[in-house]
Amino acid sequence: MRAGAPFKIAIFADLHFGENAWTDWGPRQDVNSVKVMNTVLDDENPDFVIYLGDVITANNILIANASLYWDQAISPTKSRGIPWASVFGNHDDALFEWPMEWFSAPGIPRLICPEANSTHSGAEACSFRGTHRLELMKHEIDHNALSFSKNGPKELWPSVSNYVLQVSSSDGPKSPVVYLYFLDSGGGSYPEVISTAQADWFRHKSDQINPDLRVPELIFWHIPSRAYKKVAPRFGIHRPCVGLINKEGVAAQKAELGIMKLLTKRPSVKAIFVGHNHGLDWCCPNEKLWLCFARHTGYGGYGDWARGARILEITQKPFSVKSWIRMEDNVVHSRVVLSP
């Protein structure tokens, strides 16, 4: 971050690029999602962007390499020269789901499938499988100098996007202002959980780089942990929660295997940010730790709630984290101070 200036992050959640490429509405959605991102980036001019999972809807993507759609999703950020990081959601490497109706009389629509391999054609060029996490991430990293995404340690496979980024000020590049942790909450090709191994990795890593808890920490993953169900407001959104839509139940991870216990006990962790639920955009405190939803950014995925993006604004002296939601019609709402 620039010395003296706040550091601003835009969170793009649940873009769901690549739905129904064989129809009109699928590609149109992606055009609209690009517009939302353009609006948010122009209005907020963030220093950094976080892609919070479900960047693509792989279960709708019938081409050999889904990175084509991934590239479209990062293009608004990339074209502005803004650095970014991404974390996986449950749809990013999901298996292609053949629509049942394609097997009845109208048959399979005429699909235009890029040739993955010149020796193959027809059925073989249209892949029967998704592009797996390692391939997606390798493509993003290899082709983008602005990407801060990482595969993360091999020991944590099949969960892939587990890593930490250090935010420093230009006047003290060695003293971190905040750590941003990214964890893969699973789904798609494997269960929707944060594993015990991932929790162990977080414990070791955070003890190693921030042993005295002096540096604040923010956490990002896709699927809400089960703790979100406990703090979820009932009927509307009331203090201490802050947000605009509370339209569905929390679709939580399948199990809680230790990560929440670690985060809750660690006072340096200020907030967790998740996507996944398109009809929820609130932040609620769980003791001293804020549990926040992002805001559905993409026109892909279920739900017709207006699109937007959660913004984080971090200041160094004194340290603070403020947040709000920027909508595609430029309106701002749900301002909240997450720290101190």
Next chain:
Amino acid sequence: MRAGAPFKIAIFADLHFGENAWTDWGPRQDVNSVKVMNTVLDDENPDFVIYLGDVITANNILIANASLYWDQAISPTKSRGIPWASVFGNHDDALFEWPMEWFSAPGIPRLICPEANSTHSGAEACSFRGTHRLELMKHEIDHNALSFSKNGPKELWPSVSNYVLQVSSSDGPKSPVVYLYFLDSGGGSYPEVISTAQADWFRHKSDQINPDLRVPELIFWHIPSRAYKKVAPRFGIHRPCVGLINKEGVAAQKAELGIMKLLTKRPSVKAIFVGHNHGLDWCCPNEKLWLCFARHTGYGGYGDWARGARILEITQKPFSVKSWIRMEDNVVHSRVVLSP
């Protein structure tokens, strides 16, 4: 078939090779399945073998190319020099299912994964995806001169094993004795159906090669069609049905899209043979068409009913199809005449 001699087919159904390779019982099952096949082949000495789907349990196979297990399943037949044909079941290209417990404290067991590519290692050598139908079939056909399996027409993708074999007598190789039709009933990477396109293919093909309905036809696929539910005996097995076990409901295809109407109206079609239900081994007539289950042959897959294989014996003059079930303890039961 040899002139004057009956033509005998053994049907190996639901072998489910490759389950839980990381435990003791998984590989032990496959050893036992080989024993069942050896017993049946030694007792019956068939002229031909049909692998009726679920040859492997791909949702348990974590290696890059599941053909390793497929090869094991065909080895007893191959080593005796017996020709065979195979058709896909719903498990053959299913996506690997990560066990939930691997993400808790004990972690992922130490897996021995063949190196698919020397530039990859660890997570990447253990594939996250199944081996798709085209790859499995290509491997079988390319490596086995005795295999009569075919990919089938590209227009029918993603269903792959759609083809017809002509059985002729050595004293009249140009005059067919019977046609054996193989159809892919889906499942795994796409819905469990026989499509309208497959039904159209059958209509065109059968009109073309057997326009006057003079040659009898037998049909083989994996998942019972919905018509099986209608003829299923209740409480035991009574005439006109013939069989020994009737231990579960028919797990039928998700829709009926035309194939049964064609087959029922065509007097040259004598019987359909399916697997899929391990607890059913009956044949029941549906008007003049017999609907038969095979018999669970493999130790893989659910169910502890004793293993065996349905045998077909075809004679030319006069044409007849008889069937029985040969068990792994050498016992024979459920003799039935399916034609005339």
